[in-house]
Amino acid sequence: xxxxxxxxxxxxxxxxxxxxxxxxxxxxxxxxxxxxxxxxxxxxxxxxxxxxxxxxxxxxxxxxxxxxxxxxxxxxxxxxxxxxxxxxxxxxxxxxxxxxxxxxxxxxxxxxxxxxxxxxxxxxxxxxxxxxxxxxxxxxxxxxxxxxxxxxxxxxxxxxxxxxxxxxxxxxxxxxxxxxxxxxxxxxxxxxxxxxxxxxxxxxxxxxxxxxxxxxxxxxxxxxxxxxxxxxxxxxxxxxxxxxxxxxxxxxxxxxxxxxxxxxxxxxxxxxxxxxxxxxxxxxxxxxxxxxxxxxxxxxxxxxxxxxxxxxxxxxxxxxxxxxxxxxxxxxxxxxxxxxxxxxxxxxxxxxxxxxxxxxxxxxxxxxxxxxxxxxxxxxxxxxxxxxxxxxxxxxxxxxxxxxxxxxxxxxxxxxxxxxxxxxxxxxxxxxxxxxxxxxxxxxxxxxxxxxxxxxxxxxxxxxxxxxxxxxxxxxxxxxxxxxxxxxxxxxxxxxxxxxxxxxxxxxxxxxxxxxxxxxxxxxxxx
Numbered sequence: 016x017x018x019x020x021x022x023x024x025x026x027x028x029x030x031x032x033x034x035x036x037x038x039x040x041x042x043x044x045x046x047x048x049x050x051x052x053x054x055x056x057x058x059x060x061x062x063x064x065x066x067x068x069x070x071x072x073x074x075x076x077x078x079x080x081x082x083x084x085x086x087x088x089x090x091x092x093x094x095x096x097x098x099x100x101x102x103x104x105x106x107x108x109x110x111x112x113x114x115x116x117x118x119x120x121x122x123x124x125x126x127x128x129x130x131x132x133x134x135x136x137x138x139x140x141x142x143x144x145x146x147x148x149x150x151x152x153x154x155x156x157x158x159x160x161x162x163x164x165x166x167x168x169x170x171x172x173x174x175x176x177x178x179x180x181x182x183x184x185x186x187x188x189x190x191x192x193x194x195x196x197x198x199x200x201x202x203x204x205x206x207x208x209x210x211x212x213x214x215x216x217x218x219x220x221x222x223x224x225x226x227x228x229x230x231x232x233x234x235x236x237x238x239x240x241x242x243x244x245x246x247x248x249x250x251x252x253x254x255x256x257x258x259x260x261x262x263x264x265x266x267x268x269x270x271x272x273x274x275x276x277x278x279x280x281x282x283x284x285x286x287x288x289x290x291x292x293x294x295x296x297x298x299x300x301x302x303x304x305x306x307x308x309x310x311x312x313x314x315x316x317x318x319x320x321x322x323x324x325x326x327x328x329x330x331x332x333x334x335x336x337x338x339x340x341x342x343x344x345x346x347x348x349x350x351x352x353x354x355x356x357x358x359x360x361x362x363x364x365x366x367x368x369x370x371x372x373x374x375x376x377x378x379x380x381x382x383x384x385x386x387x388x389x390x391x392x393x394x395x396x397x398x399x400x401x402x403x404x405x406x407x408x409x410x411x412x413x414x415x416x417x418x419x420x421x422x423x424x425x426x427x428x429x430x431x432x433x434x435x436x437x438x439x440x441x442x443x444x445x446x447x448x449x450x451x452x453x454x455x456x457x458x459x460x461x462x463x464x465x466x467x468x469x470x471x472x473x474x475x476x477x478x479x480x481x482x483x484x485x486x487x488x489x490x491x492x493x494x495x496x497x498x499x500x501x502x503x504x505x506x507x508x509x510x511x512x513x514x515x516x517x518x519x520x521x522x523x524x525x526x527x528x529x530x531x532x533x534x535x536x537x538x539x540x541x542x
Contacts, residue, residue, distance in 0.1 A: 018273045020242040022056040029250035050083040053276030058086045063106035076111040085112045091119040091144040094132045098147035118158035121176040122165030138179040145183025157185040163192045187216045195224030203234035210239030218242030221257045228257035264304045284337040313343040374402045385485045391511035393531040410437045417453040433460040440541045468541040478502040501528040
């Protein structure tokens, strides 16, 4: 089985994505996460770029990894300086890692118009920088920045930059499609021509501005590239980098190539979402392989096909990558889906049980007043349990009250307070909490009043909140549907509430979220 190296740049290229900023603690968590799944190389950043990265590389000197190699990233020497006099190269040499990725310009336009130097001087900058580091015992990869555009406009000069890196002692050449604007067929053909021209290993680095970074990477592998650079879940500047989670799955399951640790694929979805949590970024539901909707089915014919044979509408068994099949509850799914969900919860359930009819009726009644369970499987489970008499009595509401004060009508962050009184095992409990808005305050108060009875709730938090106004022609008397997503940083679940009152609808969804979590965790009601 052919081996393809994966080179992750989440800590450098990924951190350049909008809205992403990693703390030192975040960086260390990401290093260990990527090492756990068997990433070949982890680009830790540019040790000379800022104080945080300088401190990070100091910490890394005492960090042992199981498989991955750490890489430091930096540029060629500045024009007019000797390599040994360049401060950034000195920092790279002394940063404590043995593999260095040096980038230099391979597009003549970039050389003359952006860094404002002569073409021959740029070649010397590349060769001198690589040689300085290799002479000091470093393994050096040369990132040929803007290579594909440079090759297209001035092939001879672009190749000269590769030659300069080889003269300096580079161990691998990485062709970078830095602007992300070239389509896959053209880019992979250029990769093929370079591979056929050099005996040194060739890697590729694509950006996703045209939405083809994964395709370009895979086609380049087919044309001889042996290393793919990217970020684990596609973070990066502008439209992001090549998504290594998708690339890894395609390499293994579609192209029969070796990458990552074989055992890591069974938890790949979980690890992708863990990285999203660290970065405080939601992974889109429709993200290939690891997205929550990657194996979600809604259409009646699709669900019928999946029940008969999953390969009818699935290209891969989701369990192979730690994902799961979801059959979405909707008006187009029908009784078959209800039975599917019941059987998942209770495998021994008799399909001819008369309670199925009452469940279907209850489902239709709820849908008629505005409920939609497509994105709220936790609420759907509670509906089934309620019809079967399986829901447990964890607490009951006595009352809740919310109020707020806002002195400036243009102020976004209005402070609200919520008071919640519940009864647990015959005992009354009451508490209050403040939050940014009434729902945030209500969420905090509810968990606060229950935590003494159910300490497991300390790790639960509200991760998403959506409101939709139904029957908008009723204006301010309209019904609202609230959908919330909750998480304990290991899994996520969704619940729904419907009411004319947005706070009442939110209460229903919040209440159900906690009940579902406690039941799913096997927690018994307080006595």
